[in-house]
Amino acid sequence: MLRYGLRRAASMLVSLAVASVVIFCAIEVVPGDPAQYMLGLNASPDTVAALRAELGLDQQPVTRYMSWITGMLRGDFGISYTYRTPVAQMVADRLWISLPLALYALILSTAIAFPVGIMAAARRGSVVDMGVIGATQLGIAVPNFWFAMILVVIFAINLGWFSAGGFPGWEGGLLAGIKALTLPAIALALPQASILARVMRSALIDTLGEDFVRTARAKGLSRRQVLWRHALRNALIPVLTIIGLQFSFLLAGAIIIENVFYLPGLGRLVFQAIAARDLIVVESVVMLLVFAVILVTFLVDLAYAWVDPRLRGAR
Amino acid sequence: MSLLRVRGLTVAIHGTPILREVSLDVAPGRILGVIGESGSGKSMTALSVMRLLPSGAEVSGTVRLDGQVLTDFSERRMRAVRGAQVGMVFQEPMTALNPLQTIGDQVSETLRLHDGLSPRLARARAREVLDRVGLPDPEFPLGRYPHELSGGQRQRVVIAMAIARRPKLLIADEPTTALDVTTQAQILALIRRLVDEDGMGAILITHDLAVVSGVADDVAIMRAGEVVEAGPTAEVFAHMRHPYTRALFDASGHHPDRPPHEGDVPLLQVEGAVRRYPGRRLGLWGRAAPKVAVDGVSFNLRHGENLGLVGESGCGKSTLTRAILGLEPLQGGRIALDGAPIVAGAVSVAARARLQVVFQDPYGSFNPRHRVARLVTEPFHLLDRPPTGPARDIAVAEALEAVGLQASDARKHIHEFSGGQRQRIAIARALIIKPSLIVLDEAVSALDVQVRAQILDLLADLTERYRLSYLFISHDLHVVRRITDRVLVMKEGRIVEEGPTEAVFANPTHAYTRSLLAATPVLPTRAAG
Numbered sequence: 001m002l003r004y005g006l007r008r009a010a011s012m013l014v015s016l017a018v019a020s021v022v023i024f025c026a027i028e029v030v031p032g033d034p035a036q037y038m039l040g041l042n043a044s045p046d047t048v049a050a051l052r053a054e055l056g057l058d059q060q061p062v063t064r065y066m067s068w069i070t071g072m073l074r075g076d077f078g079i080s081y082t083y084r085t086p087v088a089q090m091v092a093d094r095l096w097i098s099l100p101l102a103l104y105a106l107i108l109s110t111a112i113a114f115p116v117g118i119m120a121a122a123r124r125g126s127v128v129d130m131g132v133i134g135a136t137q138l139g140i141a142v143p144n145f146w147f148a149m150i151l152v153v154i155f156a157i158n159l160g161w162f163s164a165g166g167f168p169g170w171e172g173g174l175l176a177g178i179k180a181l182t183l184p185a186i187a188l189a190l191p192q193a194s195i196l197a198r199v200m201r202s203a204l205i206d207t208l209g210e211d212f213v214r215t216a217r218a219k220g221l222s223r224r225q226v227l228w229r230h231a232l233r234n235a236l237i238p239v240l241t242i243i244g245l246q247f248s249f250l251l252a253g254a255i256i257i258e259n260v261f262y263l264p265g266l267g268r269l270v271f272q273a274i275a276a277r278d279l280i281v282v283e284s285v286v287m288l289l290v291f292a293v294i295l296v297t298f299l300v301d302l303a304y305a306w307v308d309p310r311l312r313g314a315r
Numbered sequence: 316m317s318l319l320r321v322r323g324l325t326v327a328i329h330g331t332p333i334l335r336e337v338s339l340d341v342a343p344g345r346i347l348g349v350i351g352e353s354g355s356g357k358s359m360t361a362l363s364v365m366r367l368l369p370s371g372a373e374v375s376g377t378v379r380l381d382g383q384v385l386t387d388f389s390e391r392r393m394r395a396v397r398g399a400q401v402g403m404v405f406q407e408p409m410t411a412l413n414p415l416q417t418i419g420d421q422v423s424e425t426l427r428l429h430d431g432l433s434p435r436l437a438r439a440r441a442r443e444v445l446d447r448v449g450l451p452d453p454e455f456p457l458g459r460y461p462h463e464l465s466g467g468q469r470q471r472v473v474i475a476m477a478i479a480r481r482p483k484l485l486i487a488d489e490p491t492t493a494l495d496v497t498t499q500a501q502i503l504a505l506i507r508r509l510v511d512e513d514g515m516g517a518i519l520i521t522h523d524l525a526v527v528s529g530v531a532d533d534v535a536i537m538r539a540g541e542v543v544e545a546g547p548t549a550e551v552f553a554h555m556r557h558p559y560t561r562a563l564f565d566a567s568g569h570h571p572d573r574p575p576h577e578g579d580v581p582l583l584q585v586e587g588a589v590r591r592y593p594g595r596r597l598g599l600w601g602r603a604a605p606k607v608a609v610d611g612v613s614f615n616l617r618h619g620e621n622l623g624l625v626g627e628s629g630c631g632k633s634t635l636t637r638a639i640l641g642l643e644p645l646q647g648g649r650i651a652l653d654g655a656p657i658v659a660g661a662v663s664v665a666a667r668a669r670l671q672v673v674f675q676d677p678y679g680s681f682n683p684r685h686r687v688a689r690l691v692t693e694p695f696h697l698l699d700r701p702p703t704g705p706a707r708d709i710a711v712a713e714a715l716e717a718v719g720l721q722a723s724d725a726r727k728h729i730h731e732f733s734g735g736q737r738q739r740i741a742i743a744r745a746l747i748i749k750p751s752l753i754v755l756d757e758a759v760s761a762l763d764v765q766v767r768a769q770i771l772d773l774l775a776d777l778t779e780r781y782r783l784s785y786l787f788i789s790h791d792l793h794v795v796r797r798i799t800d801r802v803l804v805m806k807e808g809r810i811v812e813e814g815p816t817e818a819v820f821a822n823p824t825h826a827y828t829r830s831l832l833a834a835t836p837v838l839p840t841r842a843a844g
Contacts, residue, residue: 210410211405211407211410211411212410212411212413212414214367214405214411215403215405215411215412215413215473215476216413216424217397218365218397218398218402218405218477219397219424219428219476220394220396220397220398220425220428220429221398221424222394229424230413230416233415234414307415308414308415309460309462310414310460310462
């Protein structure tokens with residue numbers, strides 16, 4: 001188990017190093033000079049050159065890559081071209097919204113999907129199952145911003161239970177923060193829960209058809225006991241894969257929902273930074289997201305090994 | 316006095332009749348062998364006793380176990396019977412165990428479920444039961460996972476689960492079909508011993524007459540959902556009153572007519588073939604010693620000869636086969652077909668066209684979306700100028716007729732054919748480009764005995780008509796004995812014995828060949844008349 005974990009960790013570090021090079025190169029080939037952009041079209045070449053020197057843009061790519069990487073390792077992400085503030089601080093502020101939002105949505109999605117998927121698989125072909133198939137189809141087909149708008153209309157405008165948008169900050173108390181994130185989290189979670197419920201259902205149905213389920217029934221276990229004691233854990237591998245993918249998606253992919261609810265999250269930050277050619281911010285946020293995705297993949301790998309003893313000894 | 320008494324058991328699933336008026340008796344301490352071909356209803360009979368039939372089943376008739384009428388039991392009462400009074404063992408040991416639970420947990424679950432034992436006590440009892448089925452303590456701790464065990468060992472765990480509560484009845488559904496002959500002999504001996512020790516009754520379901528004749532006290536022969544003949548084993552086999560019993564028996568021992576092989580021109584030459592796999596990784600840089608799957612194998616296959624290759628699973632015969640087909644690189648030695656070298660990834664089209672293969676599974680080896688005409692003509696891409704238009708149709712018709720099908724079958728899809736017919740189509744596909752050598756990789760292993768006899772006849776007939784050579788790979792020694800001229804016995808990557816088939820079978824010289832032959836169940840010699 002330890003060896004498996006170390007091996008996964010080593011491969012995670014290699015992925016990170018490769019990703020950093022790819023991101024750096026991609027940003028290099030993007031057209032448009034940040035210095036030129038910041039100073040406007042009428043700036044004199046001398047001024048632009050001076051600014052480039054100040055930003056360190058005149059150095060060799062290798063030098064700039066090294067200082068970018070070593071900076072990040074120290075927690076120094078550089079200074080934003082446009083805002084003139086440390087990128088680390090900006091990203092940290094946004095992360096305090098995006099990370100809780102993603103976790104909140106993931107917990108909701110899992111909490112909905114598990115019971116629904118299990119119920120549908122246990123009563124395959126029944127009215128309940130048909131209902132789940134129909135509802136999840138709808139949940140996948142309808143875009144999340146539409147859910148967001150409906151939620152706002154019902155719970156914010158008509159019932160007045162939640163505010164329609166904005167974020168009071170965590171200084172206002174944990175509860176107020178969670179309350180502000182509830183509608184966005186639900187809007188994000190519904191499509192994800194639909195996907196996850198379907199994966200759970202089909203994985204469980206496959207598992208219930210396995211030979212060892214028949215063996216367990218021949219021991220005298222009831223259908224329900226077989227499902228909980230034998231089938232569920234065997235059905236978890238594909239479900240864990242999807243949960244891992246969903247977390248990565250929720251962290252960076254919430255941009256539309258952030259816009260609907262006026263939440264200053266990571267997605268909006270990247271969007272604004274790209275529009276403003278604030279490449280150092282883009283670079284840092286993308287690197288951070290890559291780190292998050294790779295970390296989640298690593299955790300999912302560990303979870304696989306926890307679920308499946310066959311993986312512990314392997315590779 | 317019978318322990319299990321089945322009377323007039325009739326089952327239909329979604330209106331399709333599965334069992335018709337089945338009546339069976341099992342006495343304590345005796346084994347009833349239930350024999351039949353696929354679809355004869357033998358597994359469904361077992362599942363009816365367990366009341367584990369698929370949904371949509373309508374059942375009539377009675378099943379009595381020790382005086383209790385199981386057919387009247389509620390699902391709740393039935394759960395107290397399953398695992399406690401009736402234990403069941405299934406065919407496929409590789410998938411019959413939960414891969415995520417230790418064997419200790421899986422065996423003790425039966426005990427905890429029925430006796431409400433504490434986890435500690437249940438584990439102690441599980442230990443005793445595993446010892447009893449031949450998985451003793453230091454080598455097989457309770458914490459082992461199924462994937463750490465071989466097929467035969469897993470089957471022992473399944474048997475331990477079934478007998479943990481000392482049930483009155485043990486049902487074993489094809490318990491040895493997926494196992495090698497020596498393992499099969501051990502498992503059958505184990506079942507016999509447990510039946511004798513505990514005085515339980517047992518039902519042994521199998522398609523193999525030889526297996527039943529060796530171990531069962533009584534037999535019941537099933538066909539199309541009916542029991543056609545039943546009685547004490549010796550009596551049934553001595554008289555064979557029902558024609559179906561006789562047909563089954565004849566097919567099991569069927570010997571196709573083949574002229575002896577003559578000539579000494581080598582077709583396939585294998586010289587010192589070595590195939591090594593890198594060892595398992597240890598730590599970051601280290602590796603275990605490489606695994607040698609094929610270890611310096613040499614032999615010749617002559618023009619027109621049928622050569623058998625036998626050995627147990629893991630002996631390297633599949634690897635060797637893949638190397639001969641040019642699908643596996645060698646680390647040493649060479650393989651040549653009529654002088655043309657066969658090197659993985661670089662087999663010439665001409666050589667490939669002379670070498671065709673038929674695999675074991677007649678269900679998995681065809682693309683279900685294509686029609687037979689297209690499936691059969693797949694090897695045409697190996698020809699310089701493949702026939703087109705009417706010539707192509709004629710070639711397809713010829714190939715299909717050669718294997719006993721009709722030209723009009725070319726327009727059908729593969730799902731319209733039975734397993735035996737599919738295997739004929741697979742042979743037609745191999746035959747259509749007139750190869751010199753056909754590799755038959757367990758090609759009749761999945762077939763019922765009567766169909767198998769027909770396919771063996773077909774193969775014998777085709778050798779003569781098309782001057783074909785076969786490399787016949789099988790774990791079934793009976794079949795190899797009946798269809799080959801010479802035989803190679805393979806063990807741990809080496810050929811340990813080689814010679815004319817009859818001589819090897821009659822006077823095996825190597826200890827391994829002798830143990831294989833000793834483990835192989837034998838058909839009883841048939842009484843005259």
